[in-house]
Amino acid sequence: MANNINTMHIQERLARKIVRRTMIRGTVLVVLSAVFWATSSACGQYLMNIRGVPAEWLASTRILASGAILTVIGLIKNRGAARELFKKPRDLLTVFMYGTAGLMMAQFAFLKATKASNSATATVLQYLGPILIVIFVCVKNLKLPTVTEAISIALAVIGVFLLATHGNPTELAISKEALLFGLLAALGMVFYSILPVNVAPRYGSVTVSGIGMLAGGIVELFIARPWTYDVSLDFKGILAWCAVTVVGTAIGYTIYAQGVSDIGSVKAGTIASIEPVVSTLYTLAMGTRLVIPDFAGIAAIIATIFILSRPSKQIRISFHRPSKKREKGQNEKSRSV
Secondary structure: OHHHHHHHHHHHHHHHHHHHHHHHHHHHHHHHHHHHHHHHHHHHHHHHHHOOOOHHHHHHHHHHHHHHHHHHHHHHHOHHHHHHHOOOHHHHHHHHHHHHHHHHHHHHHHHHHHHHOOHHHHHHHHOOHHHHHHHHHHHHHOOOOEHHHHHHHHHHHHHHHHHHHOOOOOOOOOOHHHHHHHHHHHHHHHHHHHHHHOOHHHHOHHHHHHHHHHHHHHHHHHHHOHHHOOOOOOHHHHHHHHHHHHHHHHHHHHHHHHHHHHHOHHHHHHHHOOHHHHHHHHHHHOOOOOOHHHHHHHHHHHHHHHHHHOOOOOOEOOOOOOOHHHHHHHHHHHHHO
């Protein structure tokens, strides 16, 4: 009996140790992925705004190379998943839409927004994606947002207003191009967050992302036609391109997927929201000047991420008065108390 109890205690300690190690590993991987994404954004800004690389060339070569790398990794890890995916036309169409309307549009629009402004502004505008998802779900279900969601939406609107106008509604502080492509990047984020929900668990996130990026890259080849641009990169330029393509996209996404598996999507999403902060630091280090309304707008949008990621009571806004029966019941309950 005593031996059985000791064995159970040892097993419990080992289980707790494994869980703790898994949580630490997942946290470290998510932090690294956020830093890699921010580094990729800063390198993209360097290539486009300093070295004069066209956004179309960078976007098309990035997604195609990243898709090829992730597809190879997916085939090595689980070749049968890709084979099964190609047997299901409906799932394959979902992955295609995920790669084109989601990943391709998000990455292209993000780079265009970065070129028209800076990596911090583009990153923060892209993080409006969760707010658009909330609005989409509310419209789809014909429900008003919860109090928490309403506060997040209000903060997001305030943040965009401050970033775009610096508090002066009569003029834009950033170009219309930067604002438009930043919002399109957020819309792309909505598509690549919603579309793979049913297919990623079935075939694996790396396989789905790899094939999706590859599909998006092939489509973008015909749209952007990167071979028509005369791009010449020196050693520093090649390193920056590798940071954008390999570090920020292929490695960044792969380790983030593992981090989500280790600690869950809610915690991973909250930790990953340090990306706009790191992007802002990179932007300042590269000599871009930000003013107080910029910082206030960035803080407001980042706050929405933390608010949405926290569990809360599902109290929904209502413009309808409670029925007389309900009021009478509530009054009786309060008198009895």
